[in-house]
Amino acid sequence: MLRNREFRQYALLFSLIAVAAATLGFTINTAAGLLTIASTTAFGTVFFAFTKNRYDSIAHISDQIDLVLHNADHLYIGESDEGELSILQSEITKMTLRIRExxxxxxxxxxHLADSMADIAHQLRTPLTSINLILSLLENTPDEKERGVLIRETKELFIQMDWLLTSLLKLSRLDAGIVFFQNERINVHRLINTALHPFLIPMELHEIALQVDVPKEILIQGDYCWLSEAIQNIFKNCIESIGDNGKIEIICEDNPLFTEITVHDSGTGFEKESLPFLFERFYRGKNAGATGYGIGLALCKTIITRQGGTITAKNHPLGGAIFAIRFPK
Structure with missing residues (x-):
């Protein structure tokens, strides 16, 4: 306590007042002087004990804060009976809990960042290894037809890498919170057609049948471009799943509570063990031969949920997979 300059000044002032009061008391009579000395001594003792207790409490809080600054695993600040210290301790406890969280x-x-970087490196290493192998084959392949096939495979690998890096960039922007979604009225029929457009030729080449049942008058609120991106990732997943001679069915229904878009494909569906992890980043299923990078569905869910919607995926009772997107009214 004596290290506190204000306490030393108060102690000096109290001593001077006590001496002056005792002197004045003795000038009146001895009893008055003794009573003054006893009163000032009692008051000084009580004040010293009270102040020391406060200083001890403050020192304890200071020690606990120091432990927090040094990353202590356990922290406990006891309750105080004094109003001021009790409030102080309560606020410090809130602060330390917030810091710990x-x-x-x-x-x-x-x-998560370290795991993501490792996953990204792994995802990029696969096509890079294939490209390196193809380049080695090109050096030793004189046949022009074979060289043409190898060059096309290389271009496809570069396209896949470009899609992967673009999707990762979009995810990072969404995670960083620098993407601001537009809130506009969107015609669902037009949205579905826009999302389908890049896949029409591939679907025709693979003889994939398409059935669309989306009324033209249904509207939702959201960002047209980003929602189109999300739905495209669902279509991409379905096309990769069903292969040749498959079928994709798109239905949109509207009710007073929500608008629902369902996409049903005729593929093999999902493994039961994979259902809880379908929308996790870099998850590619238990099957070692699974295609894709595990990015599309994660990006899709992030885009939809950030705009107040929900997305689920499960196996359809009649076979294949079904995705359901809901936008509340």
Whole structure:
């Protein structure tokens, strides 16, 4: 306590007042002087004990804060009976809990970032290895037809890498919160047609039948471009799943609670073990031969949920997979 300059000044002032009061008391009579000395001594003792207790409490809080600054695993600040210190301790406890939660969140983010970087490196290594092998074959392949096939395969690999990097960039922008979605009225029929347009030729080449049942008058609220991107990822997943001679059915229904878009394909559906993880990043299923990068559905869910919608995926009772997107009214 004596290290506190204000306390030393108060102690000096109290001593001077006590001496002056005792002197004045003795000038009156001895009893008055003794009573003054006893009163000032009692008051000084009570004040010293009270102040020391407060300083001890403050020192304890200071020690606990120091532990927090040094990343202590356990923190406990006891309750105080004093009003001022009780409020102070309550606020410090809230602050330390918030700091701990933020530290835990930062650790999880660092771990997630490290895992994501490892996954990205793995995803890029696969096509790069294939490209390196194809380039080696090109050097030793004199036949022009074979060289043409190898060059087309190389172009396809570069297209896949470009799609992967573009999707990862979009995910990173969404995670960083720098994407601002437009809130506009969207005609669902036009939205579906826009999302389908890039796949019409591939679907025709693979003889994939398409059935669309989307009324022209149904409207939803959202960002047209980003929702088109999300639905395109669903179509891409379905086309890759069903292969040749398959079928895709798109239905949109509207009711007073929500608007629902369902996409049903005739593929093999999902493995039961994969259902809880379909929308996780880089998840490609238990099958070692699974295609894709595990990015499209994760990007799709992020886009839809950020605009207040929901998306689910499951196996259809009649076979194949079915995706359901809902936008509440």
């Amino acid at each position: 933020q530290n835990d969140a930062l650790k999880k983010e660092k771990e």
